[in-house]
Amino acid sequence: MHHRTPGDRLIDIANVLLLGLIALMMLAPFWYVLAVSFASYKEFLQHDIIWFPKEWVLSAYEYIFASESFVRSVGVTVLVTVIGTVVNLAFTSTFAYTLARPVIGQRIMLVLVLFTLLFSAGMIPTYLIVKETHLLNSIWALILPIAINPFNLIVMRQFFVGIPNELHEAAVIDGANDLKVFWNIMLPLSKPSLAAFALFYAVLHWNNYFTGILYLNEPEKWPIQVILRQMVVVGEAQTALGSGQILLEHAPPADTIQMAAIIVATVPILVVYPFLQKHFAKGVMLGSVKG
DSSP: OOOOOHHHHHHHHHHHHHHHHHHHHHHHHHHHHHHHHTOOHHHHHHOSSOSSOSSOOOHHHHHHHTOHHHHHHHHHHHHHHHHHHHHHHHHHHHHHHHHHSOOTTHHHHHHHHHHHHHSOOOHHHHHHHHHHTTOTTSGGGGTGGGSOOHHHHHHHHHHHHHSOHHHHHHHHHTTOOHHHHIIIIIHHHTHHHHHHHHHHHHHHHHHOOHHHHHHOOOGGGOOHHHHHHHHHTSOOHHHHHGGGGGGSSSOOOHHHHHHHHHHHHHHHHHHHHHHHHHHHHHHHHHHHHOO
16 A cells, blocks of 8 residues: 655645646636626726726626627527537437448448548538528528537447447347437437537537628627627627617626626536536547447
8 A cells, every 4th residue: 555655745735736726827817707797887997907896787787688689699599509419419429320330331431431521621612512502591501511520420439339239139139120229229328428429519509600600691690609709809899789789878888798798608508517527528438448
């Protein structure tokens, strides 16, 4: 049995202090954004940097939620995230299961699939395909072009390959077809991987703004990340929020509005993570070490 020496304890203390410092550095920007979003108009004008507002006010949040455009963008983002994640999981899991079955020509088919997935045609051909399939200015343009992620497909395929083939053979002997085997055996066994990939895909859809700019011509259909980009990068807070600014007598500073919008756009996806965290590491490792 190894006995811990004073040197080992000093190393542990140093590690804790170092990791604590790194965590503090990571949380500091988020806390600053949160503090500024709750700062009053007067305090914001008096201080260049605000870490602890003397008076916590909701004027910035009232301002953004008074905007019909902002509330609608939140709804669009939630809809795209939910539908997109379901589509991603359905396409990835069924495709991965197909590639995992020992059929003739499986290796050639896998190479062809990986080649087409890993080496995409590029932005312009993809845009032309979206246009010709009449997906422009539709939320499906934000979902279908990224229906399958190559990395997630490979990992999930490896997970299915690692499941003993005897389970499949026993189910077939009992009269089950491939669809029943996939639904009743493979999916229940792959819940950890599905939970991990659900988090991956949900974060991808929630944070995606470029496809919204590229494929959506009507601002009424913009997701929240596009609205946030207009506010933070372009600097058009009032234009992005539409007519909401007239609903309050005194509009908050543009910076506090931006910070409040960032908090609203960030917190929902952070809330989802704790519910999937217990499956996160297990799901990825299962698919990556088997096969």
